[in-house]
Every structure is written in structure tokens, then in C-alpha cells.
Amino acid sequence: MTALTRPAAVLPLAAPADPTPVRRTVRLFRHEPLLLDCGRPVNDVRLTYHTYGTPGDHAILVLHALTGTSAVHEWWPDFLGEGRPLDPTRDYVVCANVIGGCAGSSGPGELGDGADVPLSLRDMARAGRALLEHLGVRRVTVVGASMGGMLAYAWLLECPDLVERAVIVGAPARHSPWAVGLNTAARSAIRAAPGGEGLKVARQIAMLSYRSPQSLALTQSGPSARRPGTPAITTYLEHQGEKLCARFCERTYLTLTEAMDRFQPTDAELRAIRTPTLVVGISSDVLYPPAEVQAHAALLRTSEYWELESVHGHDAFLMDPGELPRRVRAFLHSE
Secondary structure, three states, X not given: OOOOOOOOOOOOOOOOOOOOOEEEEEEEOOOOOEEOOOOOEEOOEEEEEEEEOOOOOEEEEEEOOOXXXXXXXXXXXXXXXXXXXEOOOOOOEEEEOOOOOOOOOOOHHHHOOOOOOOOOHHHHHHHHHHHHHHHOOOEEEEEEEOHHHHHHHHHHHHOOOOEEEEEEEOOOOOOOHHHHHHHHHHHHHHHHOOOOHHHHHXXXXXXXXXXXXXXXXXXXXXXXXXXXXXXXXXXXXXXXXXXXXXXXXXXXXXXXXXXXXXXXOOHHHHHOOOOOEEEEEEOOOOOOOHHHHHHHHHHOOOEEEEEEOOOOHHHHHHHOOOOHHHHHHHHHOOO
């Protein structure tokens, strides 16, 4: 992200404590396979995960975004720490890199013996459930944003007996043609230019949907400081593409975006969800407009909708969270 002048802190909280993250990798489904929705059974599935706090039978499970990792302390510092929504001094916090990911968990090619297999968000939820069983967790609160928010819907549908409450930030229950179209364009870029160049373009397409016109006008107007004579927005997008290409896998990008596009729960399925859920829309989100997010939240039997006011678009949950941590903390700790 481009450096911003951040608003003054609105949380009367102590400075974040060192969450002392613990990173581990476990192999699951060594004896009984995980049956994927595509019909393929897979064994010996590797999941890399981080934990924070003291293990117990209840956990807060954080679900990461499309290009995220299990290292919550690196990408959501406003949320993790003493006195914050994810408080390792009182909560056992768990985050796993999803299957199909490229941050330690089994990637698409590994699951398919070299050939990528189609994955679903429900597959990811079932693999996550096996991890929680391995950790001795019997009750869970799920917190997810962006792809993680869509994955939270999958958890609500797949594991209603396990999930006690949920927080969904900046995510619909299913992709609109607009969101599918953006992902289709990104995947087309990757397939047209494999080897990294297509992934860079895919990231540029995505970044435009993660911000708003106002946000880019505020942060990327005028000439570039990186390359004189070039617009700032041009070098910003180039930089974002290069950064992702250095740390991410194009096969994972294809697999995860396809899983998101295929996740299309019906209204009837959503109405059957009884778990208390906080759903958060973002006022300037052009990827997942707040009206769309709110409409899906209204289908849930026990939901609360709140809207984050920010000019910075979809990525506001990361770069301009404002009152969001306070709202989430209040919901998580309410009776």
C-alpha cells in the first residue's frame, strides 16, 4: 500500500502486546482422505498455521484474504494484540493458510499429483475443521475479510455445529457477475502470459478494484517519484504487480479465484444460517458494493449489519479501519 496519513487513533487501547506467534505445519488426512467437492479424495494434506495465545477448546479462527497468509500479526496489526479484537491474552487465535495456498499449505499441484484440481471454499472449511480437531478446539468464532469473509460463509454452511458466531468484513455471500468478470480478466492475463508477467497484470487489475477513485485521487495523483515523467498510478500498479509476483504463485491465484467464483450459495441456504453474525460493508467498496453485502446479510436469520465509512475502498479494512476494531471487539465480547 502507498503510505497514507492515517487518521488519529480512535481506540482507547493499550499498545499492541507482542502476540508471540507460533508457526507450525501439520499433515492431515493421512489415513482417511479429504473428499473434495470435485469428487477427488486427497490424503496427506499439509496445512501451515499460526497460533496466538493459550490453547483451549474455544478459538477465534481468522480467515485470510486471497493473497494473505496465516501470519495475522503481519497484515492485521490493528486487530491483533492486548485489548484488541484478537487478544492473545484472553483468546486462543488461530489462522491457517488455506489448502491450495502458497504460504506453506498444500498447493494446487500437490493436491492433484502435479495437475491442478478444482477446489471449493467448502473444501477449505473442511480442511480447517480437521486442523481445529487436531488442535483440540471444539467451539470456534470465525473472523474473515474479503476472501476470508466469503470463506466464513462457507464455514457457516459447512460447520454450523462448530461455529458459535461469525464476523464477515467486506465480503458478499456469492460473487456478482462484476466480481466474476474481474477475476476472469485476471485469470486470462495469467494464462496469456505465464511465468510471472501475467500475474503482475492480474494484480494490477485487482488493485484497481481494491481501491476507490477517491482513494487513488488522494494517494496517486500527479507524477511518479519512482520514475520521472510517468504518472504515479502507473508506477504504483507496476510496483504492486512486482511485489505480488515475488511472493505468490500464479497457480494458487487461478485456483483460489475460481473457488470464489464457484461459491454460489442460494438464498434458501443463507436463510437457514442461525449463527449470530456481524456483517460489515465498506462505504466506497467498488469490488463488493455495500448494498450487495447488506442484502446478503439481511438473508441471515441472526445478523447485524454495520458499514465502515472510508474513501479507500475495499482495502479500507486493512489501511483505514477506523471504528472497525471497536465494533468487532464489542460483537465478539457481547453476551
